[in-house]
Amino acid sequence: MPSETAPSVVPTADDPPPDFVVVDVETACPRVSSICQIGIVGFRGGAEVFSYEMLVDPHDAFSPFNIRIHGISADHVAGKPSFAHIHPTVDAHLSGRITVAHSNFDKGALAAACRVHDRTPIRTTWLDSVRVAQRAWPDLPSHRLNVLTKYLGIRHKHHDALSDARAAGLVVVRAIEHTGIDLAGWLAPFAARGGTAPKAAKDGPLKGERIAILGGPRDGPLARQLAGAGARVLSSVGLTTTMLVVSNEQPYGRFYHAAPAYRRAEELRRAGSSLAILTEAEIAHRLETR
Known part of the structure; x- marks a missing residue:
């Protein structure tokens, strides 16, 4: 059963800005634009400073597979706002900041939802906590979020957007503590690692692929x-x-x-x-x- 946590007030200009924010979304079906729940958590000085969670009417079908994963169905989002309605709040939390997400799924989902609902793209600097974890704890057999939270002793309800966002943020906090690499240090390698794909050879067994x-x-x-x-x-x-x-x-x-x-x-x-x-x-x- 999804949580019914009330959304927080968007931080004002007088509040100290967070060092980074974390976002996680759940989707109703394989279309990544079908956001049905979003969670956002802000961190400053290694501690949580605000959280926001909202069930969202995706105006799309719910697949049985996705319902089994997160437990959210059409009944849960009946009467809830659409992504178009919450876009200003999401944009206020993320734009101009460092935004953490566990893999690129959430980044792609937000971009797709903005396109589908004809809203402006969210401009933020992304940091993938999967890659942070891979570098901080390279010997782990998996860097999935539920594996990391078990290893690090973080309380976590998997596939609940707010809990997933909070957990991914704590993974980054623990990685900073564990390695001594600050937030700027985690960002620098990934900007450099974006990398250009090597040029395809003129001939070979995979030519044309x-x-x-x-x-x-x-x-x-x-x-x-x-x-x-x-x-x-x-x-x-x-x-x-x-x-x-x-x-x-x-x-x-x-x-x-x-x-x-x-x-x-x-x-x-x-x-x-x-x-x-x-x-x-x-x-x-x-x-x-x-």
Whole structure:
């Protein structure tokens, strides 16, 4: 059952600004624009300073799969505001600040909701807490949020937007404490790691393939291997993607099927695309046998 926490008052100009804010959303169906719950938490000096949570009417269908994940159904959002109505509040919390999200799913969902509801994009500096956790605790077998909170002893109700946002924020706080790297330090590597994908070789066994990588950087070893075999390495799964390769570095563990890129690839396949989904081991074997 989703929480019914009342939304907080938007901090005023007289309040000290947070060091960073954290956002998490739940969606009603595979369309990432179908936000049905949003949670935002502000942190300053390593402590929570405000929180905001709202159930949202996505004006979209609820899929049984998504309902099983978060427990939110159409009945829960009846009479709740749409994303268009809460956009000014969300924008006030996030715009011009550092915004943490656990993976890029929430970033993509907010961008899609802004497009669908004809609202201005939210301008913020994003920090992925998955990548923070990967660097802070590289030996963990998975960096999914529920795995991290169990490891770090953080109280957490998985797939509740407010609890997920709070937990992701505490992961960043603990990573700062654990490594001694401050917030600016965590931002710098990711700006540099955005990386340019290697240029596809003129010929090779993957010539003509347009490949997205789930969980690996666009300029990493896997990307270089694929480009060296003639493939064009893409930044995301789209209509022209011919293959999704699941990297050994992906942070979802055995639950990688829930990753946004994987779900998007499956959605395209159901719509008739011939897009192939392979693991890093499978693509390596294919290259060895060609």
